[in-house]
Amino acid sequence: MSAGGEPGGAGLFSREYPLARERFRAAGARAGLEVRSHPVPVSVPGVELTVDVAVGGARDARRALLVTSGLHGVEGFMGSAQQLAFLERLAVDPSLGRDLRLVFVHALNPFGFHMQRRTDERNVDLNRNFLLDSEEYRGVPEAYWDIQRLLGLSAATPARGLFPVNLLRCLTRHGQATTRDAVAGGQYEDPAGLFFGGRGLSLTGELLKAHLRGWVGEAQEVLHVDLHSGLGARGGYRLILEHDWETPQLRWFAHRFGEGRVEPSEPERGISYRKRGSLGPWCAQLLKPRAYDILIAEFGTYPIALVLLALRAENRAWLLKRDGLGRRLATAALREVFAPRGHRWREAVVYRGLELLLRAADVCRAEGVPTSRPRAVA
Ligand SMILES: [Zn+2]
Secondary structure, eight states: OOTTSOOSGGGGOOSSHHHHHHHHHHHHHHTTOEEEEEEEEEEETTEEEEEEEEEEEOTTOSEEEEEEEOTTGGGHHHHHHHHHHHHHHHHHOGGGGTTOEEEEEEOSSHHHHHHTOSSOTTSOOGGGOOOOTTOOSOOOOTTHHHHHHHHTOBTTSOOOSOHHHHHHHHHHHHOHHHHHHHHHSOBSSOTTBTTBOOSSOOHHHHHHHHHHHHHHTTOSEEEEEEEEEEEEEETOEEEEESSOTTOHHHHHHHHHHOTTTEEESOTTTSSOOOOSSOHHHHHHHHTTTSEEEEEEEEEEOSOHHHHHHHHHHHHHHHHTTOOTHHHHHHHHHHHHHHSOOOHHHHHHHHHHHHHHHHHHHHHHHHHOOGGGHHHHHO
């Protein structure tokens, strides 16, 4: 059960991408799911990169639970462990798949997972890459260039001065919400910068376009849980929704997943920020006319400033092609802020991740997704 050697949930964390994938495939097969491997045409030495999918459950189910992880490469270490926990439970309790189509997607960004980066092979943040048909891959958030320069967010411009002083300067000059949006909201003009959304749809996007509808099958309602790490209080989790405060949909999820647990993707009162190109609305468009909704689960690790510093250092080390110790340290620091080694953190996120996925399966089986309510009433 724990090839990593550690007992319990922490043992479900794998040391590297190929091992995580092997364990996912084996656990999917043990749970009675069909495992498919989709190659990604990016060459890296020593391993063929694939997006792996375990599909199963009730063949004619009206509702599907879709669980994805590793959209942000290195965050896949945690998402992979949480998926393993669910698949192991499913293997001993097949009733978890009753009346449900189950779709588990391992490593949506296998390049980032394998290289221990957050972005893909083009330095693209995939959760900023999914622009809708009506949107263009252009533009930057308000005050981006000033904040990028002050905080040294791009490998193309050297970081100057002390980070805390410059951060304070950003906050006084632009306010917290604008600063957060500018840093992480997604930008399409600065390929050497953080949170770059790309110039066009990514390979992952093309792969989803080709296969997502097939994975979901006959299901007419899809509840999607997308697993992430790095935002929020250490060891806890929040569910970020694509709905505003006080909407019926947000109330619906709060009632089922916990008050204080759910929040919209906006910076005023929560841990998140307004962003362009996130996965959910794009999947909703692709899966039409099915009813679809997404919970972006964010598991907390370290304070946000430390996460940002690690991202910045690793982006520089990678893009400036630094070799040797500096690069290895930057990679190790990035991995630590998205998949901490601490035993207690690992135990906590596997336990809570499993709890979340079990809850999502129950809710999906019993009620589907809230966007289907008005239709069902009509
Ligand atoms: Zn993420």
